[in-house]
Amino acid sequence: MRVIGLMSGTSHDAIDAAAADLTLDGDTLVLTPLGLISAGYDDGLRAALAEALPPAGTTLAAVCRLDTRIGQAFADAAVRADRELCGGRADLIASHGQTVYHWAEDGRVLGTLQIGEPAWIAEATGRAVVSGFRTRDVAAGGQGAPLVSLVDVLWLRGRPGVPVALNLGGIANVTVADGGSGEPLAFDTGPANALIDAAVAESAGGGAAYSMDVDGALAARGSVHRPLLRRLLDEPYYAKPAPKTTGKEVFHLPYLRAALAGFGPLPTEDVVATLTRLTARTVADAVRPFGATEVIASGGGTRNPVLMALLREELGGVPLRTSDELGLPSAAKEAYAFAVLGWLTAHGLPGTVPSCTGARRPGVLGSVTPGGPGLRLPEPVATAPTRLTVSATGNTGPFTGR
Missing domain, CATH: 3.30.420.40 (ATPase, nucleotide binding domain)
Known part of the structure; x- marks a missing residue:
């Protein structure tokens, strides 16, 4: 068919x-x-x-x-x-x-x-x-999410260890082939590109047109603002147990503006670098408890080399590859x-x-x-x-x- x-x-x-x-x-x-x-x-x-x-x-x-x-x-x-x-x-x-x-x-x-x-x-x-x-x-x-989890489970079945499928869209989600009890587990980890896109759009005048950090260029030029990162990591969603789901109903431009309040004007490059680190950190924190032996990424975020490099750093020795390597175009x-x-x-x-x-x-x-x-x-x-x-x-x- x-x-x-x-x-x-x-x-x-x-x-x-x-x-x-x-x-x-x-x-x-x-x-x-x-x-x-x-x-x-x-x-x-x-x-x-x-x-x-x-x-x-x-x-x-x-x-x-x-x-x-x-x-x-x-x-x-x-x-x-x-x-x-x-x-x-x-x-x-x-x-x-x-x-x-x-x-x-x-x-x-x-x-x-x-x-x-x-x-x-x-x-x-x-x-x-x-x-x-x-x-x-x-x-x-x-x-109602992540619905790709059944496909991930069928696709990863038979791979050694604990493989994890990761999708990096506006929101990041993972499927863990074995969640620890013999059953698979899937959930949204938090924002992937959602807040990054919001920051770039805001810097361009807040217009509604789609905008993104092409090839991670802004993040590469910026430095992580540690106090902002700490504030962002205090988001209660990250501590909630799976299964869980989130979206742009939470992680949107006003959310970012509220997080930036009190810091004074920050360079767009530093904001984007901080948000890119946030995505890498929250994804790694989400998969670490399951003893992942490999993370197989797909979605638009795989085209951002800065995000992928930060993910590799945050994941430590856990191999990060794309679904292209397994025959499925990311x-x-x-x-x-x-x-x-x-x-x-x-x-x-x-x-x-x-x-x-x-x-x-x-x-x-x-x-x-x-x-x-x-x-x-x-x-x-x-x-x-x-x-x-x-x-x-x-x-x-x-x-x-x-």
Whole structure:
């Protein structure tokens, strides 16, 4: 089955569309990468999205417009991916959508909202679309995140020691193959790029346009401000037990401004250097108790050499590598993960690990929007795969940029 996974993360800079050929071979799901396209949101849509995100206020009219425009942008990306990566022969689309709010109180997630109406995708492609993945896990008592944990568990199974998968998006999350009791564990460690991006955007005038520390250039020129780092590390979230989840509802520009209060003007380079060290420190502190024997990173943060160098330093002797070394392109890993989750849903199989999300039971995730006339899904599979392998013969290209 050829599945296109669509993903836009907490950095809300672009839509990643990764195509995969997925085949069940006994108890192993074989993923053959067919390539990735990355389509940036246009400046107007990106600005409108940024202006509506917490802690800013918004209106139902703005949410409706964003839901429609993001759905149309996802549809355009899916059409391109089907044409350029699948030769027009995709069987299924799996859309994560764009997270705009994750409702958490007292350590419990009470709701979550991803927008990007799937009907636009189904209409444009003529393919069935699986979407709304997170809500079902929340309804079962889970955190709704990190949903890539099941894919990580299948993928890391059989590796020696205690491998840890790390994703460095706006928020950093980890999956620990063995959380100490024989069960895997997954959780958000805190900000990866979220606060760094906020600091860079603020230094550029506080505009809503997406901004980042390209290649870690600002962090490389700055010095860590130790008092600011100590204040940031006092954030209560870091001490909470897993499973736990967080997002830009917490780690946003006003949060950073509050942390900077009382220090006087600091050079942007020093602020970014401090925030980059914060990400490295909190990730290392999160994985250290589990005796990790390797950390396998993916996501946009892997393109920041300063962050990766600081992570290696904070992890001590624990090897840090990228998912590319294991055959799964780091830029596309989350999109491929949602392609797998869509495949599982289409076959009537659960897409969660309760020990990772905190749900009462594994759940079949998402809702299905029909594509063309009628709705034909594959026959349910009686036994879920127990491992995932990435085909060495897979075509990891082409990559089409923004």
